[in-house]
Amino acid sequence: MRRMKNWIRKNSVFRTGRGAVVNVVEHDSRRVYFKSANGKMVNTIELIKLKAAIQDLFSRRTVTRKELEVYSNFSSALFGLLMSIFKGMAKLTSGAKGFRLTVIGVRFFFSGCDRAVKDLEIAKANGAEYVLMSYYYLRDDHKANWRKHVGRLGLKVMLDSGAYSVWKRREAGKDVQEIDVRDYAEFVLQHKDLIHSFITLDVVGDDVATAANDAYLRSLGLYPIPVFPAMGDLQELGKLVEADHDFIAIGATVGISETAKRTLFELIFAAFPEGRFHWLGGSSSLIVEFSWFSADSSTWLSGRKYGKLLNEQFKTTKAPKWMDGFAALAHNVRILSGLEYRYIDEMEAREEQSITAIAS
Structure with missing residues (x-):
């Protein structure tokens, strides 16, 4: 919110997504007063609504002009304010759902801790805010212990359907209970206050069944x-991009060499440079080589399990002998949780250096 206050104090003009000029007439502790460059009527946006819109953008990392209508009748002006406040920190795109603002950086979801309370606590204490959990495991947690701990720690969950886990067990010849899309939907609705986002129930190797599951989930709103x-x-990816989803998960990269992944990602990002993509199971150096929207992985757990540390280039090194497994785990969390604000921190540092240079 400091950035919002600084912008309001220093600026008197901004533009809407379409480029229309808007003048800030004045502001007080409750409202921003503005009018279009060619207009006479002064309109207002409440600061409490502006703050809520900023929090929404930070939480979801992407928002459309249309979605801002819940905060103000002047959603175009509100969108323009966000564009100006987040200048250099977010990018403007236009798609099927109109103008969209997306924060730059990679949000990391810590996975592999569906039933590991100590790991969750260490993750939270070292900067983690978002985790990925699998319905495949949570469906058997009949006392919803996961919910108690996630709520206690103030974490938000991306829910994976667990379809890949079901497929793996079935391929190995093991008995496994299939996932019913109706049960999955009911679970999402029951715990929507803690679920930040959820992955559709795909059926490995069956595009028709996957589409049917997706359509059913969307029919429920x-x-x-x-x-x-x-x-x-x-x-097919192009069709998903054109539909202007908040983001699209890129999967099926487990077991593929790093070189092959790089080649695949080069093709994807070259074809859709403005795409918002989540890398399922990704935490190698490729996470910073490409403009990912978000990613998840359980690699961070290698600190506790194998004494492996992630460095700033997201390559693994051996932890020093004096560092125990939980300290190594905490180190990995700090590296990965810093991805989201890495770009913003660097940009704000450059801004402060520029201000200092001008002042001197």
């Missing part, structure tokens, strides 16, 4: 994250 296999047809 839910917005599942679509999944695209990294080696899939880019024309």
Whole structure:
């Protein structure tokens, strides 16, 4: 919110998504007063609503002009304010849902801790705010202990359907209970206060069944994250991009070499440079080589399990002998949680250096 206050104090003009000039007439402790460059009527946006819109953008990392209508009747002006306040920190795009503002940086979801309370606590204490959990495991937690701990720690959950886990067990010849889309939907609705986002219930190798599950979830007013296999047809990915989903999960990269992944990602990002993509199971150096929207992985747990540390280039090194497993785990959390604000921190540092240089 400091950035909002600084912008209001220093600026008197901003533009809407379409480029229309808007003048800030004045502001007080409750409102911003503005009018269009060619207009006479002064309108207002309440600061409490502006703050809520900023919090929404930070929480979701992407928002459309249309979605801001819940905060103000002057959503175009509100969108323009966000554009100006987040200048250099967010990018403007236009798609099927109109103008969209997306914060730059990579949000990391810590996975592999569905039933590990100590890991959750260490993650939270070292900067983690978002975790990925699998319905495959949570459906058997009949006392909803996961919910108690996630709520206690103030974490938000991306929910994975667990379809891949079901497929793996079935391929191994093991008995496994299939996931019913109706049960999955009921779970999402029951715990929507803690679920930040959720991945659609895909059926490995069956596009028709996947589409049917996705359609059912959307018929309930839910917005599942679509999944695209990294080696899939880019024309199909293009259809998902054109639909202007908040973001799209890129999966099926487990077991692929780093070189092959890089080649696949180069093709994807070259075809859709403005795409908002979540890398399922990704935490290698490729996470900073490409403009990911978000990613998840359980690699951070290698600190506790194997004494492996992630460095600033997201390569693993051996932890020093004096560092125990939990300290190594905490180190990995700090590295990965810093991804989201890494760009913003660097940009604000450059701004402060510029101000200092001008003042001197």
